Amino acid sequence: MDPRSSIPRTDELVSLVDAPLIAPHALKAAARRAQEAARRGEIAPGQVAARFLELAAAGPSTLTPVINATGVVVHTNVGRAPLAPEAADAALRAAGYVDVEMDLAGGVRSRERGKQATGALLEACPAAEDALVVNNGAAALLLAAAAFAEGGQLVISRGELIEIGAGFRLPELIESARVDLVEVGATNRTHEADYEAALARGASAVLKVHPSNYRVEGFASAVGVDKLKPLARAHGAALIVDTGSGLLTPDPLLPDEPDAATALKAGADVVLFSGDKLLGGPQAGVVLGTREAVARMRRHPLARAVRIDKLRLAALEATLRAPHVPVAEYLHADREELLARTERLAARVGGEVVDHDGRVGGGGAPGVALPGYAVRLPEVLAAPLRRRDPAVLGRVHGGHLLLDLRCVPPERDAELAAAVEAVRGTPRGR
Template sequence: MRQKNELLRAIPSVDRLLQHSDLKSWKEKNKKVTEVIRKVLDNTRSNILSQELELNEEIIDEEIIIKKVIKKLRDKSEPKLKQVINATGVVLHTNLGRAVLSEEAQQAVARVANNYSNLEFNLESGKRGSRYSHVEELLCELTGAESALVVNNNASAVLLVLTALAKGKQVVVSRGQLIEIGGSFRIPEIMEQSQAELVEVGTTNKTYSSDYERAIGEETGLLLKVHTSNYVIKGFTKETTNEELVDLGQKYNLPVVEDLGSGFLVDLDRLRIRASEIEPTVQSCVSSGVDVVTFSGDKLLGGPQAGIIVGRESYISKIKKCPLTRAVRIDKFTVAALEATLRSYYFGNEIEEIPTLRMLSSKQEEIHRRSEKVIAKLKSQLDSDIEIELHSGNSQVGGGALPTTDLPTANISIKASRINSKQLMDRMRDGKPSVIARIENERVLLDLRTVFPNQEESLISAIVGILRGK
């Protein structure tokens, strides 16, 4: 076994590696080849110098080094943000990007990406316009609100509203609504960031109108209601209604703000969903008299990531003038995608055109039929020792929406003797395309509710390739 110094001297040079035939095509299309080679060689030297055990001669093998270089070049040449097949059955999968845009929204984004646009230019007057004007009228017509504003996500929307309307003042909120959303993002911390003072009232399970009223004083800035969209409290409970809060707000001349979180624009009945919890629509909140309502664009709405604020003109106007508004404003792609999404609602085509709503409303029988066809194709290409079965199951809404509501579905279950379920999942995830599924009872489960029909052949090819060892 060679000593460290010998191995260091035997490392192939950059010039020598550049002449390798396997790098010829890479040199023609990638100007970073020399830089990548140097990084791989530097890493090789570091490994030799830090190695305490016996050093393996393979560490300086030219072919092995070339493979490492090509792998790094390939990794750098491919996008990190990749398309995946979501076979989990979770419709609004936060880790997989939540709502998928409709075709209309995709086309709208492409149009503004490929051309200049009138983002902040009024074509009628020839003067500067507002980027919010492209969606404000649609939002007002759809929700019944007097005015609207859109920022980059709902957390920003809540922070902006609190900053604009209650900075340095007290905000009264029920103790049972001090929620935490993904990433340990908590309402009390948002309140602190906005420089508003949190005043908790009631108990975890019961809060009355009188609890809010006792907390109102000269320093009170607003009354806040937070919809518990990612959990449900059942049993011995009492929640103050919107109408009761609105009466208090009017009595003491205080704005009432409700953070809906997800934000539905359609009734669950239209989607054929039987929810075990209440999911109010934005329209119902506005009509109840709530002054300001905030909700997400990329959850139940089925659009791009955005924080939507609707409500009374007097309050929205004040929010628009807040300096923080510019820091959290939306870009042209969000404007384009959101406008197209809202237009689907306006013309009554939302369930047919918006993928999120289409997936939520898919019937179990339809998913069952699709799954049977996929199973037949899998079995025709795989050995008989691989168990592929169809079972009834439940999909999930995801995205912190309707947490206890299950969507009846059909699951394709796969079990192979030569590879365990975790290994199969790992290889599916590392494939091209990457397939994300889930494991239950030592079987890999595929739920076609969240797999688009045009992805089925790719899904089949990926699984067959893995189980055949290709």
């Protein structure tokens, strides 16, 4: 007799749950996943009920929280920027009815969606006259290309034709907005004359993109925003600057990362960047610029398709007004404090303290090391730590597991130590 014939039926499994935490259709889906695991031989038929109850107890969301012990601050695979407590609270408060598009004083619809978040952006970056927030950085670029160059030409240096995450390439994204992309210069060198020649042929806009996920060194040159502005103005073209990683003002730790305020002062009509990188907020595409340029983007029909939701608008505003943002704290972590914490963790779990460089991540500041430390442990611990809830994600390198505390809040050090002890099965003295 095939043992799989003893796999419990779906209705039998669903009846095991008295107070379901998820909807009936989700319970049935959990039952099917448990049954399929048995049919594939991953678990025994007698374990199906336990697997089902485990899946059902996970609740409506099955995303697993992660303790990021990789040393990568803006880690795309685990959600980029962790929100400040104030931002998380703001998103929760916005989950109900809020005045996202309502003038409560007048009792009428507001003309500007998310004016609270845009107001916070203008407070944080006075160099901007107006602001707009859309779904993500790619959406901001798509909207800018459509608003300023739809049906026309947009000029870009060949050295800035970057590929972003998951294989998406900027040329393909821009051209989807019915824009004719005009490439100028060479991969390593582009000059003012290259832009001048393209603008003389009637281009509508110039796009300057910061190649945030790679560096061109050696025999290389590029044209700065301050030099591009008079060229664009002379030909009546818009100047769009995509800074990518989201610095509002210069950061001495990251001298090669462009910031919005400097680009605006140098003459950019609009500056675009992601909200969930160095800004430390939720996923968003932020647009800062002149009043006329931002209004033009806001009026374009595509703006409706890429608009952002109320939860992220609330979180973005709170990020800009919070006293401390995790991304900034992790980037500028005190090295001596990191060493002391790392030594305590190593003593508890029986690891070795080693030098370890953290990274900015998120395609920002390539090649910039963040000097710090890590606890070195056997690589065999990596997989069971990842399977925990919360999962512990470290760096596997050279046959070892490295746990870097840079991006771990100090109040979670004991939780991380307990997780290591649990997978090792040999708790050490405290």
